[in-house]
Amino acid sequence: MSTEDSLTRAEELLGRLEAARAELDRLAQEEGGSPERALEILSELSELAKSVEEELDRAKREAEGDGPQS
DSSP: OOHHHHHHHHHHHHHHHHHHHHHHHHHHHSTTOOHHHHHHHHHHHHHHHHHHHHHHHHHHHHHTTOOOOO
């Protein structure tokens, strides 16, 4: 995967992260919001954040010329 591919993937993940965060905000504004759904969203946010970090690390390694690493 190239640096550009990793950065594109990170941008896509950031978009998903922002959408999940916005959903959590909406849920918090609603009366009687679902605590179960809030926990699901928080879990999703955590996983997305980890994925973004992995993609950015991958892009950094590629940019530094170390090549792909597993």
